[in-house]
Amino acid sequence: MxxxxxxxxxxxxxxxxxxxxxxxxxxxxxxxxxxxxxxxxxxxxxxxxxxxxxxxxxxxxxxxxxxxxxxxxxxxxxxxxxxxxxxxxxxxxxxxxxxxxxxxxxxxxxxxxxxxxxxxxxxxxxxxxxxxxxxxxxxxxxxxxxxxxxxxxxxxTVDGEKIGSTEIRRAITEGKMEEVYDLLGSHYVMSGTVGHGKRNGHKLGFPTANLVWTDKKAIPKVGVYATKTKVNNHWYNSMTSVGYNVTIDQERKIYIESNIFDFNEDIYDQPIAIKWYKYTRGEIKFDSLEQLKEQLQKDQAEIKQNFAEGLDKK
The missing domain is CATH 3.40.50.620 (HUPs)
Incomplete structure (x- = not known):
């Protein structure tokens, strides 16, 4: 082309x-x-x-x-x-x-x-x-x-709803990733590079790839998602957080951080893509880092189970 x-x-x-x-x-x-x-x-x-x-x-x-x-x-x-x-x-x-x-x-x-x-x-x-x-x-x-x-x-239309870009943008920003898939015909993808974060996830035992993306892309609503993350042309199961790091930081800046399952490589500044499958929970401010770690363990177990049950077969 x-x-x-x-x-x-x-x-x-x-x-x-x-x-x-x-x-x-x-x-x-x-x-x-x-x-x-x-x-x-x-x-x-x-x-x-x-x-x-x-x-x-x-x-x-x-x-x-x-x-x-x-x-x-x-x-x-x-x-x-x-x-x-x-x-x-x-x-x-x-x-x-x-x-x-x-x-x-x-x-x-x-x-x-x-x-x-x-x-x-x-x-x-x-x-x-x-x-x-x-x-x-x-x-x-x-x-x-x-x-x-x-x-x-x-x-x-799909199920009586017009298939339109406006409707898809709304569904993305509301975290309705299953609806996005039905209208888009594919899972929503955000591409960018891996930025240098504060390594807070790494300290908790959940290292994350911090996405640096174009400012004008639609951002899913704040929360935790079942996702796949593409590194070096391979898609890995992952969980991705969209939020403000409310437990650790007071900075009012949106972060998109992907914890890639069964992956342990240095990929700073490398291109990645995140494919969004399912919203699992909202952002929570915990009283301690230990509580945050416990929740991340639950999130990871739930999302791994989602994929084991065929979430990515659609």
Missing amino acids: EIVHLTYPVKNKITTGQVVLALGFFDGVHLGHRHLIATARKLADEKHLPLMVMTFDRHPSEVYAKNKSFIYIDTLEEKAAKMAKLGVDYLVVMKFTTAFSQISGQEFVDNVIIKLQANTVVAGFDYTYGRKDLANMDHLPAFAKGRFEIVKVAKQ
Whole structure:
């Protein structure tokens, strides 16, 4: 898969011929997104054309609503990796600027879709490309003027609930990891590197890898989770704490610390990833380090039992 970064207006051709173009932000590349991309991939195969997906470098609300605290399910790198697995040929990342946010629906069609040489455009029923009341899927045929075909993908649901990035972000921040899995189609993953902590876990007999992650990723709610942690391309069962270290520190800073089972290596500054399976309990302030240690032993035993019973078979 080729990744192409663009700024508006599109000036140079990316491909030598036409493409099937899928449009969306695709945060999380969840089940609804996968259905849309699969639809586009099938059309591309039938037409013997490459599949191009266009997304943005940041969520439009960061510009429209000046929402600088917007949180993401995936980093761009994580999104790209998922797209490659789905058979996307070209991932176009458009820089979303204030100027770009102000173009009309007709300008978007003429200066983006047409310049990308779309034979067919595939997008969700609620996709917009400007003012919602004007630049929506119902009005796209008028802007297209017969220059490309349009496929509008219907809303996708699970157990009556819409499959959407907003719903998934909410479930992550509420610690509902089983719901996240049902909507996302995979377990939520946070990637980063191992930072240098205060080694408090090591002193208690529960050494942890302290995750340093991108600030804009969705963070699961405070508590302890059954997880898997990836080190050197191998996934290990683990338990991960999200919290403020209330028993030991007064510092108001969120820590994500993974105690990796059956693992004893120095991995400071190395890349790791944490896959989230189940919320097991909230954060507790203990009266002593001994009480904390006893609880960690119970947590580890419970989570090991969860995995022994097939928690990771889903």
